[in-house]
Amino acid sequence: MAHLVCKCGYDMWNGESPNDIEFWAFSDKTMDELSYEDSIPFLSLPNKYDYNVWRCPKCKRLYVFDEKGYVQPKYVYRPE
Numbered sequence: 882m883a884h885l886v887c888k889c890g891y892d893m894w895n896g897e898s899p900n901d902i903e904f905w906a907f908s909d910k911t912m913d914e915l916s917y918e919d920s921i922p923f924l925s926l927p928n929k930y931d932y933n934v935w936r937c938p939k940c941k942r943l944y945v946f947d948e949k950g951y952v953q954p955k956y957v958y959r960p961e
């Protein structure tokens with residue numbers, strides 16, 4: 882569980898499960914590799930993601946992490 886304060890000031894927290902803050906993004910290549918596995922335990926999917934994305938519910942900014950932690954986002958996107 883972690884907190885991330887958005888640039889708009891909203892304090893995001895992924896401690897509730899489920900939540901509308903955190904998303905898991907899988908590349909097409911990863912999805913293709915996963916499709917060759919006979920069965921994929923649902924709980925193991927978060928370990929196979931390519932990007933972890935947090936979306937601020939207030940301003941809709943996206944914070945994209947590519948590491949297995951929440952230290953610093955690699956990209957930040959703001960809606961136009």
Ligand SMILES: [Zn+2]
Nearest residue numbers: 887889937940
């Ligand atoms: Zn925000």
